[in-house]
Amino acid sequence: MPATIKLGDSGDDVKRLQRVFARNKVLGPDDVDGVFGPRTEQAVKDFQQSNALAADGVVGPVTWSHVHPYREASPTLQAGAVGPVVAMLQRVLKTGFGHAGAIDGVFGPATENVVRQYQKNSGLPMTGIMDERTWMAPAGAAGATLESLSGLIL
Known part of the structure; x- marks a missing residue:
């Protein structure tokens, strides 16, 4: 389970969350920056409210359990990549x-x-x-x- 994250945090767990919101068209691809800013916080609060969770903007175990799927980025591919x-x-x-x-x-x-x-x-x-x-x-x-x-x- 990813770490608890909130406004002001940054890192891979923030990016994982932002990817879910971007894939669901709540955030844009440019918002997937790994920084938990006001746009991410609002997306979290809206998500929490729509899932009958405490809309506090903090993504802890309960909110993470409702976020599906939180995945890594699709692979970076460039010249020479194979597979x-x-x-x-x-x-x-x-x-x-x-x-x-x-x-x-x-x-x-x-x-x-x-x-x-x-x-x-x-x-x-x-x-x-x-x-x-x-x-x-x-x-x-x-x-x-x-x-x-x-x-x-x-």
Whole structure:
């Protein structure tokens, strides 16, 4: 179970909480910064109130038990990365975002180029790196993201 966190705290547990709220569109991807500020506190209070919990803005064991799922970030992928997650990303990029390369699980130049284009279209820095902000940027109807379309979250 993560640590108890509140306004003014920072760290990985704050980021875990912020990811849940960002995935649920309560916070934006830019709010996932690991700093428990006023926006995070308000999101927590609203969440607590909607779950009939004490709306004190403090995330302790009771609030954590209602937060599902608190997960780590989707993996950072960049040129040279290999594996099934790269293939999952390539499949989504090929289906809807113009990836012309093979679905081979190798993050090569074709994958990097389409990631850069996706970042540009999403108003993100064009790094060519699949970072947390890129995974969580809107990618279509009904609040889809590359993270959800790739099957990394349910």
